[in-house]
Amino acid sequence: MWDYSEKVREHFFNPRNSGPLENANGIGDFGSIKCGDALRLMLKVNPETEVIDDARFQTFGCGSAIASSSALTEIIKGKTLDEALQVSNQDIADYLDGLPPEKMHCSVMGREALQAAVANYRGEVWKDDHEDGDLVCKCFAIDAVMIEDTIRANSLRTLEEVANYTKAGGGCSACHEKIEDILIAVNGRLYANEPKPAKARTAAAEAPGKPKLTNYQRIRKIEETLEAIRPMLQRDHGDVTLVEVDGKKIYVDLTGACRGCAMEAATLGGVQQKLIEALGELVQVLPVAALARA
Amino acid sequence: MQPIYMDNNATTACDPAVVAAMLPFFTEQFGNASSIHSFGSQVGKAIKEARIKVQSLLGAAHDSEIVFTSCGTESDSTAILSALKANPERRTVITTVVEHPAILTLCTYLEKENYIVHRLRVDRKGRIDLDEYKSLLNDRVAIVSAMWANNETGTLFPVEEMAEMAHEKGVLFHTDAVQAVGKVGIDLKNTKIDMLSLSGHKLHAPKGIGVLYVRRNTRFRPLLRGGHQERGRRAGTENSASIVGLGVACELAQHYMATENTHVKRLRDRLERGILARVRNAFISGDTLYRLPNTASIAFEYVEGEGILLLLNQQGIAASSGSACTSGSLEPSHVMRAMGIPYTAAHGTIRFSLSRYNTEAEVDRVIASVPPIIAQLRKLSPYWSGEGPVANPEQAFQPEYA
Numbered sequence: 102m103w104d105y106s107e108k109v110r111e112h113f114f115n116p117r118n119s120g121p122l123e124n125a126n127g128i129g130d131f132g133s134i135k136c137g138d139a140l141r142l143m144l145k146v147n148p149e150t151e152v153i154d155d156a157r158f159q160t161f162g163c164g165s166a167i168a169s170s171s172a173l174t175e176i177i178k179g180k181t182l183d184e185a186l187q188v189s190n191q192d193i194a195d196y197l198d199g200l201p202p203e204k205m206h207c208s209v210m211g212r213e214a215l216q217a218a219v220a221n222y223r224g225e226v227w228k229d230d231h232e233d234g235d236l237v238c239k240c241f242a243i244d245a246v247m248i249e250d251t252i253r254a255n256s257l258r259t260l261e262e263v264a265n266y267t268k269a270g271g272g273c274s275a276c277h278e279k280i281e282d283i284l285i286a287v288n289g290r291l292y293a294n295e296p297k298p299a300k301a302r303t304a305a306a307e308a309p310g311k312p313k314l315t316n317y318q319r320i321r322k323i324e325e326t327l328e329a330i331r332p333m334l335q336r337d338h339g340d341v342t343l344v345e346v347d348g349k350k351i352y353v354d355l356t357g358a359c360r361g362c363a364m365e366a367a368t369l370g371g372v373q374q375k376l377i378e379a380l381g382e383l384v385q386v387l388p389v390a391a392l393a394r395a
Numbered sequence: 396m397q398p399i400y401m402d403n404n405a406t407t408a409c410d411p412a413v414v415a416a417m418l419p420f421f422t423e424q425f426g427n428a429s430s431i432h433s434f435g436s437q438v439g440k441a442i443k444e445a446r447i448k449v450q451s452l453l454g455a456a457h458d459s460e461i462v463f464t465s466c467g468t469e470s471d472s473t474a475i476l477s478a479l480k481a482n483p484e485r486r487t488v489i490t491t492v493v494e495h496p497a498i499l500t501l502c503t504y505l506e507k508e509n510y511i512v513h514r515l516r517v518d519r520k521g522r523i524d525l526d527e528y529k530s531l532l533n534d535r536v537a538i539v540s541a542m543w544a545n546n547e548t549g550t551l552f553p554v555e556e557m558a559e560m561a562h563e564k565g566v567l568f569h570t571d572a573v574q575a576v577g578k579v580g581i582d583l584k585n586t587k588i589d590m591l592s593l594s595g596h597k598l599h600a601p602k603g604i605g606v607l608y609v610r611r612n613t614r615f616r617p618l619l620r621g622g623h624q625e626r627g628r629r630a631g632t633e634n635s636a637s638i639v640g641l642g643v644a645c646e647l648a649q650h651y652m653a654t655e656n657t658h659v660k661r662l663r664d665r666l667e668r669g670i671l672a673r674v675r676n677a678f679i680s681g682d683t684l685y686r687l688p689n690t691a692s693i694a695f696e697y698v699e700g701e702g703i704l705l706l707l708n709q710q711g712i713a714a715s716s717g718s719a720c721t722s723g724s725l726e727p728s729h730v731m732r733a734m735g736i737p738y739t740a741a742h743g744t745i746r747f748s749l750s751r752y753n754t755e756a757e758v759d760r761v762i763a764s765v766p767p768i769i770a771q772l773r774k775l776s777p778y779w780s781g782e783g784p785v786a787n788p789e790q791a792f793q794p795e796y797a
Contacts, residue, residue, distance in 0.1 A: 113705060119775050130777070132794035137738050138699065139794040141777040159777035161739070161792075163701035167775060217795065229795055 105164060106198035112168035117175050119167075122157035127222030131214035131229075138162030138207065140170050142214040144177075146222050151182045158214075165197075165204040172196045173211040182219050188212065191336070202242035237279045240272025241337065241364070248283050255378075258284065258292040265371045267333075268364050319380065320346055326379040327353070330372060334359055341372065344389045351376060354389040398711040399757045403597075404546050404574060404690060404748035405715055410599040410647055413640045417601070420636035428633050429624070438635045445642025449606055452645040453591065454582030462607045462625045463638050467573040467594030468497040470607035471540070473618040473629070474569040474590040475501060478538035479510065481614035482567075485537035487511040491523055491552070492733040494542055495571060499729070515541075520682040521550040521734050528557065532564040539568050543575035543591075547730040547746055548681025549690030551579065558587040567613065573597050573605075577648035578655045578687050589613045595637065599750075600644035604637035654751050660688035662758050663749050667691045669762035674769050676784060680736060680744055689750065694736060695743040695769050697778040697788065703745055706768040712761055714747045739778060739788065 105113075125143035132139030138161060145155040156178050158170040172193050177185040190208040194200045200208060213229060220227030234246030251257065251266050263280050264271040270280045285291050314322060320343075327343055334340055339359030345352040351373075359368055365388070373386035400408070420441070426434030428442055443458075450458045464470045475488065475498070488505060490498055492514045502512045513531050515523045523541075532539075539561045543554050558568040568587060573594040575581065583591065590613065595604035609615055609628065621630030671677055676696040695703065700716030707714055731741035747761070773779040778788040785791045 110705075113702070114709070116775060121780075130792060130794035132796045137742050139777065139792070139796075141792065141794070159775060161697065161742075161776050161778060162699050164705050166699075167702060 103165070103201050103204065105168075105201070108196075108198040109165055109168040109200065112171040112197065113164040116158075116167055116171040118155075118157045118171065118178075119159065120157055121159065122155060125157075127218040129214040129217030129219070129221055129227075131210055131217050138166040138210060140166065140210055140214045142170070142173070142211075142218045144218050144222060146182060153177050153180055153182065153185060162207070162210075163204075165200055165207045166210065168197055169193055169200070169207040169211045170214075173215060177215065182222070185215060186219060188215065191338075202239055203236055205242060237283070238267075238269035238272065238276045241268040243267050243269035245279075245283060248280060249287060252284060252287045255374075258288060260284070265367055265374060267371075268337075268367060271364050271367055314380070322379055323351060323376060326375055327372070330375060334368070339368075341368075345392055349382075349384050351384050351386050352389050352392040353386060396711045398713065399753075399761060400713050401747040401749055401753065401757075401761065402713045402715050403750040404549075404746065406596045406602065407599045407750055408752065409601055409640070410644060412647065413600055413643045416643045417636045417640040420639055424635070428635060429622070438633075441639050441642075442633055442635060445638045445645075448642040448645045449593070452576065452581070452649050453593070453608055454584055455608055456584040457611055459626065460583075460608055460611055462609055462628045463633060463641075464605040464607050464629055465603055465634070466605040467495075467571065467592050467597075468605075469618070470592035470594075470605045471495075471497040471569075471571055472501055473607050474592065475505075475538055475540055476618055477590075477616045478567045478569070478614075479505070480616035482537045485535055487513065487536045489513045489515065489528070489531055489536055489539040489541075489566075491515040491517065491541050493517055493521060493545055493547075493550075493730045494540070495546055495573075498540055498542075498571060511535075517733050519735050521545060521548050521680075521730070522682055522685075523552060525553070525556070525560070529560055532561060532566055534565060536561075536564070536566045539566055541568075541570055543570045543572035543581075544579065544687045544690075545681065545730060546574050547728060547744075548692040548734075549574070549687035549748075550681040551575070551685050551687065554588065555586045558589070562587040574687060574690075577645075577652065578689060580652065583608060583610070595641045595644060598644050598648045600641040601637050604634055604641050606641070651751050656688045659749050659751055659753070662753055662755060663689055663691050663747075665755070666747060666749075666758045666761060667693065669758070670765050673762070673766040677769075678740075680731065680734065689748055691747045691749075693745050693747070694731075694740040695745065696740045697776045697784055698743045698769060698772040700743055700745055702772045703743065703768055706771065707745075707764065710764050712764060714745050716745050 122143035122145060125145055127144035127146055129142045140158055140160045143157045144153050147154050156174040158174055160167050160170045176188055176196055190212040193208040193211050194205060217227050234244035237243055237245050237248055248263060248267055248269050252263065255266055257263055257266060260270055260277055260280055263269055270277055281291055323346060324343055327341055331341060337358050339357040342354045344354050355365060359365060369386050376384050376386060424438055426438045428435055428439040446458045446461045449461045455461060464473065488502060488510060490502055506512050515528055517523055541552050541554055541557055544551050554570045561568040567589045569590040570588055571592045573592060574597060576593045577598040589610045591608040593606040596602040615628060617628050619630045624630055624633055667679060670693060678694050680692045680694050704714060704716050728741060731744055777792045778784055
């Protein structure tokens, strides 16, 4: 069965704040169709201060769904609504000392129910914009929606490119068939080892008449691009920051879980590809350690 | 507290007699059965004896019809791929929606290779429609593969009749009988079944040993090519210790066949009656009139299976669930879905699968343990209020789903 943390087991066996809440003034019902799990989150909000005085839940779901619900109520009690809305699904998972990758959607369900309950309190209509895909890569917890979106956004053609952009498939190889299926679904066929036409490398890089960026604009552009990549890394408890730009060499600092990760080189490769596309020129992305050596 | 094992459809404990028979084959009887010297010939003789014991349990006409493999999955793959290779002009496979992944995943893959797969649907009790089956049989079908007994509900398919029907149309018939062997009387020589899969660890033999029965004169192509082992039908050095163990397990299974259908069946029925009398909104899934004697598949409405299993496990009781959340994948049980069981019940389906080692005292302990567990989880459920489901549960709680 699942390798649940002690904290998950403890919250499952002794759930906090379960059962109906009398006089709740914010109620959110939300489910994850992937697992068939569903949760009702009930809040008692102080109308003066918007502080959550009490929170209770009822959950139809597996051990980690019940534990995530219990953790969520513990986290948000005493917070204002705005503070509570800052709680991410990762916070819920962290509170429980982590969840198995297949079960991360349980924490997402908690986060979405919270948004629904707050919207209900505020008399707003809340629309879920979250899409839960099938988990494809178990090594790095990447789902089908994420892979498909990344393939579309970057016109990816090969397994290797998918691994560079999303990390999916960069581990045990078990999901290669599934990733190929997604590539076929998006591209209509499978390209065998022919990377996509490198328009960034040739056409765009040498496009005549393209105004040259000033140094300031160029660094701004690099920062914006990194900013767009960061949420993906943060999902895995990693991060990236810009350290130095020296001509074609861009030095970055991979921090958190990215540091020393087996996929560090692939991550840098993915960052480099994005920067090449954004800047329209060939650049080299190097770890900050290389700066020391330089 | 002694643990109670009621998950025998997942795997069984090796019988001590099986282990005892195997041990010499790790030490003094280590020879390769193919060798000419005495180290090898002793092993060859033991394998021959084991083959005859398997033949006897299956009621096969010839011992040469028994091919040792590594597991049920290998037997299934060998059977289907052999039929397709040996009959290249036939590109259709007929199977059922409730097969084990060993068959279904292979079939999905075959579709990608442009084969046509028909999956027979089942009704609410898990039964197939023989008229629909008949209408699909024709000379473009390479093979039919239908399980003898379903692993989740124990429901039996009329495979002997299905094999007759296939034969009338000149179509090969394979059955995955891993759950049925040892619990259902099987006499292959008097059937039209061409191939049958057996798995050792479902009948108190070790894991890692299986059998594919291949009727004499069946067109066959091996999956593994190499040496001459198993007459070239399955190359690779024989797993002699496990083969010997399987032989003993088959002998024991034959001996205990009646026990399975009297003692074990009585325990299973006691368990079901005891639980249903104490827990409301619960029901048996599958075909209660035509199923394995050891399997109880009980759906508890408005709770989810994993929670039940975790709480049972806390009390030392091992069972399993057709729920989405306990298997490696998150998909709800394809068997429950195929039977049209609503989500709110399919998720709370627990399978207790007994063996000849279970006792009445164990059954009574499980009967006592289950009701409070279900009550505890229902108290957490948004579909439940006090002593019963909320009024119109499906309407009262309608979460938005992502």
